[in-house]
Amino acid sequence: MIRRVLLASVLLLGACAANTQPPTDDSLYRDLGAKPGITAIVEGMLLHIAHDDRIVEHFRNVNISRLRDKLVEQFCVEAGGPCTYTGDTMAESHKGQNLTRSDFNALVEDLIKAMEDRHVPVPAQNRLLARLAPMRGEVIGK
Amino acid sequence: MTRRLSLLLCSLCLSSVAMADQGRLLATGGASSLDGPAGGGINPWAVLAGYGEQGEWGATALGTHVDLPDYNLDVVGLAASYDNRVEVSYAHQRFDLGSLVHKFGLPQDSLGQDIFGVKVRLFGDLIYDQLPQVSLGLEYKHDNNFEIPRLVGAQRDSDVEGYLAASRLFLGGAFGYDVLLNGNLRYSRANELGVLGFGGDRRDTRSVLKEASAAVLFNPRWALGVEYKEKPDNLSFSGESDWADVFVGWFPNKHIAVVLAYARLGEIATLDNQNGTYLSIQGSY
Numbered sequence: 001m002i003r004r005v006l007l008a009s010v011l012l013l014g015a016c017a018a019n020t021q022p023p024t025d026d027s028l029y030r031d032l033g034a035k036p037g038i039t040a041i042v043e044g045m046l047l048h049i050a051h052d053d054r055i056v057e058h059f060r061n062v063n064i065s066r067l068r069d070k071l072v073e074q075f076c077v078e079a080g081g082p083c084t085y086t087g088d089t090m091a092e093s094h095k096g097q098n099l100t101r102s103d104f105n106a107l108v109e110d111l112i113k114a115m116e117d118r119h120v121p122v123p124a125q126n127r128l129l130a131r132l133a134p135m136r137g138e139v140i141g142k
Numbered sequence: 143m144t145r146r147l148s149l150l151l152c153s154l155c156l157s158s159v160a161m162a163d164q165g166r167l168l169a170t171g172g173a174s175s176l177d178g179p180a181g182g183g184i185n186p187w188a189v190l191a192g193y194g195e196q197g198e199w200g201a202t203a204l205g206t207h208v209d210l211p212d213y214n215l216d217v218v219g220l221a222a223s224y225d226n227r228v229e230v231s232y233a234h235q236r237f238d239l240g241s242l243v244h245k246f247g248l249p250q251d252s253l254g255q256d257i258f259g260v261k262v263r264l265f266g267d268l269i270y271d272q273l274p275q276v277s278l279g280l281e282y283k284h285d286n287n288f289e290i291p292r293l294v295g296a297q298r299d300s301d302v303e304g305y306l307a308a309s310r311l312f313l314g315g316a317f318g319y320d321v322l323l324n325g326n327l328r329y330s331r332a333n334e335l336g337v338l339g340f341g342g343d344r345r346d347t348r349s350v351l352k353e354a355s356a357a358v359l360f361n362p363r364w365a366l367g368v369e370y371k372e373k374p375d376n377l378s379f380s381g382e383s384d385w386a387d388v389f390v391g392w393f394p395n396k397h398i399a400v401v402l403a404y405a406r407l408g409e410i411a412t413l414d415n416q417n418g419t420y421l422s423i424q425g426s427y
Contacts, residue, residue, distance in 0.1 A: 101196050102163060102165025102166075105165055106165070109167065122361050123314060126319065129314075130314050133270055134270075
């Protein structure tokens, strides 16, 4: 039985494409604590980045309060919230930084820490990460 | 030659202690499988040992003990990876024959083998790209003592086997929790991993063997999973059962991984119901 279930699951391995469709409802937005919750998560992430020797250098010449506002907009949109993203495209905003896969993962870890600090339920954390993960291709190596 | 390769592996690991980076996410280096490569418990996965991403080193050391009603299996090993592209591994397995020694008046009380492995990530990514991570592995296995394997019909004391592995982590894949799925196709004629030699009196050609693992991550640090490993049945003196296990994995940080499992290994060398506990500890640098 275990065997059959496992083999069937494995067949599904290649079947899942990246999730780039717009969100269908605002349940994730609400699970993240709406606008105040998302703002706290973004600020927490930026605080962790400030102490993260691996990537803090990339933020040295960045207007942090603008970055915070744009990230809040972006997370809000990705979570299905009532926001409009007014920032640059991912490719534009990371141009010339030549970010590595490790840099990307370091930021993901800082985001996870911020969500854990806020006691965001793991399923909601994963849903947000799943919304952001497909952007990696537009962020690294630019 | 064995010694020289071990020395090479050791120096690789030592140099990586200084150079190791931790560019991959927690738990994405897996634990260590019985043969040495990065993986779950009884199966390797397509992931590479340690936490090195592009241009980075990763390295692991493993110690595993499997406690069965009539036997014990102990494994120690090392693995190193570079660039999240290629992994080399070494493992030594010692299979304690326990009660069988007195029952049959065997000349040795244990069997053992050395395993040298190489694994290359062909394409894809565990988490990000469109395609799952797919890796190709080769293992060279050599028995330390061939007297008992020969007596029971094994045809040779060393062999090369290959496997193709595909792994994918689905973010929020099961009720919002991350799910890791892994499937392997192995091409092998190893009897009981190879501790009972390679090929047998019943069948001496390699078989395509299916292996699968699935795990749910309750958070980045805790995983619960199952594994299944199809085995060949080359020797006429005893049946060889397929293996399965249920495991809990704990990844407190990027330096330690602990896997505790209940393993159903079935019939091994005429003794049935070899079901017991599996404990593996991995250090990662």
